[in-house]
Amino acid sequence: MGDSSVFKDSSENSSNKSKPSRPRTYSSRSGKKHPFPWFGLDIGGTLVKLIYFEPLSLSPDEEKEEKDSLKSIRKYLTSNIAYGSTGVRDTRLELKNVTFQGYTGNLHFIRFPSEEMDKFVTMAKEKQFATLIDLFHATGGGAFKFEQKFLTEIGINLNKLDELDCVIKGIHFVQHKCGLNGHFECFSISNPLSDGPIEKAPFDFRDPYPYMVANIGSGVSIMLVRSQEDYARVSGTSLGGGTFLGLCCLLTGCETYDEAIDLATKGDSTKVDKLVSDIYGEGGYAKFGLPGNVVASSFGKMNSEEDRKSATKEDLAKATLVTLTNNIGSLVFSCAQREGVERVVFAGNFLRINPISMRLLSYAMDFWSQGSQKALFLEHEGYFGAVGALLDNYYFYKVP
Numbered sequence: 001m002g003d004s005s006v007f008k009d010s011s012e013n014s015s016n017k018s019k020p021s022r023p024r025t026y027s028s029r030s031g032k033k034h035p036f037p038w039f040g041l042d043i044g045g046t047l048v049k050l051i052y053f054e055p056l057s058l059s060p061d062e063e064k065e066e067k068d069s070l071k072s073i074r075k076y077l078t079s080n081i082a083y084g085s086t087g088v089r090d091t092r093l094e095l096k097n098v099t100f101q102g103y104t105g106n107l108h109f110i111r112f113p114s115e116e117m118d119k120f121v122t123m124a125k126e127k128q129f130a131t132l133i134d135l136f137h138a139t140g141g142g143a144f145k146f147e148q149k150f151l152t153e154i155g156i157n158l159n160k161l162d163e164l165d166c167v168i169k170g171i172h173f174v175q176h177k178c179g180l181n182g183h184f185e186c187f188s189i190s191n192p193l194s195d196g197p198i199e200k201a202p203f204d205f206r207d208p209y210p211y212m213v214a215n216i217g218s219g220v221s222i223m224l225v226r227s228q229e230d231y232a233r234v235s236g237t238s239l240g241g242g243t244f245l246g247l248c249c250l251l252t253g254c255e256t257y258d259e260a261i262d263l264a265t266k267g268d269s270t271k272v273d274k275l276v277s278d279i280y281g282e283g284g285y286a287k288f289g290l291p292g293n294v295v296a297s298s299f300g301k302m303n304s305e306e307d308r309k310s311a312t313k314e315d316l317a318k319a320t321l322v323t324l325t326n327n328i329g330s331l332v333f334s335c336a337q338r339e340g341v342e343r344v345v346f347a348g349n350f351l352r353i354n355p356i357s358m359r360l361l362s363y364a365m366d367f368w369s370q371g372s373q374k375a376l377f378l379e380h381e382g383y384f385g386a387v388g389a390l391l392d393n394y395y396f397y398k399v400p
């Protein structure tokens with residue numbers, strides 16, 4: 001995330017004297033709100049997501065109480081859109097005037113690569129974060145992996161929260177309490193086969209149960225949600241967003257996700273994949289409902305030297321994206337069919353700037369289910385786990 005000196009309060013120069021040697025105990029049942037600043041942290045396998053609640057309705061007394069250092073944090077986070085060389089604030093997703101635990105404020109959505117966590121810890125130690133925050137509400141595998149480091153190096157406790165609990169809570173909170181500034185958070189795609197811009201059809205999420213969530217992060221978790229309090233992880237696959245990015249880097253030499261998506265956008269996967277029509281001819285395999293344009297064998301043309309020579313890196317990127325997306329779609333479809341569920345919400349950062357996969361998933365769910373299943377998407381893609389963690393700043397929170 002890079003460094004900045006704004007976090008340090010000039011009056012707080014002593015080193016980590018107050019650093020606790022073992023985790024303090026926090027009672028989430030105390031009903032007391034956690035003091036500002038309010039963050040929700042999700043340390044995932046690829047990306048760290050950080051939500052910051054910027055209170056706008058502090059009373060004059062609260063304003064007075066707010067330390068200068070907290071004011072600096074607020075100013076630093078809300079006036080920048082990039083932090084160091086890799087931290088990004090997704091301003092497009094900012095939620096304005098959200099009412100949360102009796103305060104009105106803005107929610108800011110920030111991300112940086114998980115491989116920067118060690119640098120983040122070093123910066124937090126140098127800037128003496130522990131003088132400002134004693135507890136981070138954190139989820140994702142990294143909340144477990146980094147717990148000791150946070151405690152011993154920075155002096156901050158982590159309130160570790162289950163990542164899938166947080167995703168589900170976060171989805172419900174954003175759906176019910178916010179939406180995207182008055183717009184619907186949840187949508188389906190009404191033109192999956194068109195080449196033009198995606199047309200979003202708003203989806204009313206007031207009574208979505210039962211529904212399925214496919215959270216496509218580094219790996220994929222698939223959950224069946226029966227009610228606000230009742231969900232189960234019913235399946236998963238290690239062939240997820242991390243696989244797409246890893247294979248794409250290997251096959252094309254690209255170095256970032258944005259680059260991989262950019263290449264895929266310009267590619268033609270049919271130069272790489274073997275289609276049913278390549279095997280059966282244009283008529284396809286009609287007896288079992290497999291039209292000619294369906295992929296029969298992902299990367300199936302790459303055993304031919306001639307095809308390998310003519311496939312560009314753009315084609316390889318597109319084929320990688322299509323392969324991963326189809327595989328995820330097919331698993332999710334089977335799960336939804338087995339559970340008798342009609343709605344599947346796709347979340348996770350694999351869908352960031354990725355209309356190709358959104359279209360494919362929409363089309364595939366509709367095609368395989370003969371119109372009975374619907375693919376739904378969420379504007380805040382991969383941020384729900386962090387939102388769920390943010391909600392733990394106040395125990396009495398209850399989704400309406």
Ligand SMILES: Nc1ncnc2c1ncn2[C@@H]1O[C@H](COP(=O)(O)OP(=O)(O)OP(=O)(O)O)[C@@H](O)[C@H]1O
Binds near residue numbers: 043045348382
């Ligand atoms: N800027 C980015 N850098 C890296 N990957 C990105 C980026 N934007 C989108 N992605 C995609 O999103 C995936 C990570 O998604 P997400 O943040 O939801 O998961 P995670 O929390 O890191 O992983 P997991 O939940 O499996 O621990 C990456 O594997 C990649 O496919």
Ligand SMILES: CC(C)(CO)[C@@H](O)C(=O)NCCC(=O)O
Binds near residue numbers: 235237
């Ligand atoms: C391990 C997690 C839950 C970490 O977020 C995720 O990457 C995942 O669901 N992977 C798939 C694991 C599997 O079910 O095979």
